[in-house]
Amino acid sequence: MPAAAYQAVADGVFCIDTGLYRDGLAACYLLRERDRLAVIDTGTAHTVPGLLGLIAELGLTPEHVDYVIPTHVHLDHAGGAGVLMAACPNATLISHPKGAPHLIDPAKLTAGALAVYGEDAFARDFGALQPVPEARVIAAADGQAFELAGRPLTFIHTPGHANHHGCIFDEASGGVFTGDTFGIAYRAFDTAAGPWLFAPTTPVAFDPDAWQRSLDRLLALEPMAAFLTHYGRLDAPAQQVDRLRRSIRDLAAIALNHADQPHADRAHADRAHADRLHADQPDIGQPQDGRKDRIKDAITAHLLADARALGSTLDEARMRELLAVDLELNAQGLEVWLQRREKRGH
Known part of the structure; x- marks a missing residue:
């Protein structure tokens, strides 16, 4: 099978495009130490054949x-976990303790996604969510260390984007696989001033x-x-973090500006969106009438202006196209x- 599009981003670290929605939106990572492999984030079930193709191209096997x-x-990060584990008989799955039960039994994730997308769109974009046998899962403690052929890896609990989020520090490369914790930096927005970072406030546990x-x-x-899922290697993260910190504060402030606006109950459909794909589902009421859309308008204006301030020369239509998924999800999450x-x- 052909290998997915990928690039080497550090010694033994390969960034792989998962193919979700468009090129350059979501990545997963293959980490190699001698003849042993680890996969960090998996993309969707549709990502797995290309990932296995890369393993074969490296002269190795799923074993x-x-x-x-x-x-x-979240399905852009773990939707293919069960399918990949079924293909890799010697692999152990490592997850945050709050996320592990939903990989062992993905019924709630599947139900939430089907309610939003419908059966055809869910199958097209994500494929089937396959359960992982509990005996093959480790619910990693905060700071728990693992070794890949002697290469130290540390799992760190990093709530904020989701309450079941963890990052992995790779001592050999000096890099951190950050999932969504270090934000989003689509490379089309890079300028001479550097990458443009913003916070994904995706439902449901911002x-x-x-x-x-x-x-x-x-x-x-x-x-x-920082090895970002969205997207790629980000150098000198300490020099970039202030942009992300400001984005977190700005997006929260935009939401709070809409907190006291008059409202009425909305249709259940928007609630289904808020509950989609996620493990940390709160007991909340119906969304307020029109408020999510007003928040979306406000964050759209803010993010477009913020990208411009960094020097982006993309036209507005292209910006909106690249950010379409994030604008909707950020508004839902807020x-x-x-x-x-x-x-x-x-």
Whole structure:
């Protein structure tokens, strides 16, 4: 089978395009030490054949995969975990303890996604979610260390984007596989001033304060690089982090500006969107009438202006095209965050 599109981004580290929606939107990573392999994030079930093709191109086999490590269970990161584990008989899956049950039994993830997309679109974009046998899963403690043929890997709990998020520090490369914790940096937005970073506030557990603390933890490792799922290698993360910190604060502030606007109950369909794909589902009420759309308009204007301020010369239509998925999901996530605050009486 042909290998997926990929590039080497560090010694023994390959960045692989998962093919979700468009080129350059989502990556997974293959980590090689001698003849042993680890996969960090998996993409969807449709990503797996190309990933196995790359393994074959390297002269190895699925039997050489020791670990499959999704950073969290959102489907662009872990949708292919079960299929990949079935193809790699010697692999152990490592997950945050709050995410592991949903990889062992993905019924809730499947139901949520089917409710949103319908059967045809779900099959087209994500494929089937296959369960992983519990005996092959390790629910990793915060700071738990693993070795890939003697290469140290450390799993670090990093809530903020999701409460079941973890990052993996690779001592050999000095890099951190950050999932969504170090934000999104689509390379089409790169300018002479550097990459443009923004925060994905995807449903359902955005926590800006926890996210800032997670960034503190990652920077304390003094990483040389961040390996982003969206997208690729980011050098000198300590020099880039202020942009992400500001994005987290700005997006939270935009949501809070809409917190007290009059509202009425909406249709259940938007709630299904908020619950899609995710393990950390809160007990919340219906979204407020029109508020999510107003938030979307506000964050669209903010993000387009922010990219322009960094020097992006992309035309607005192209920016909106590249950000289409994120604008919708960010608005949904901020709406859910406001509902959770309101339920707590904030």
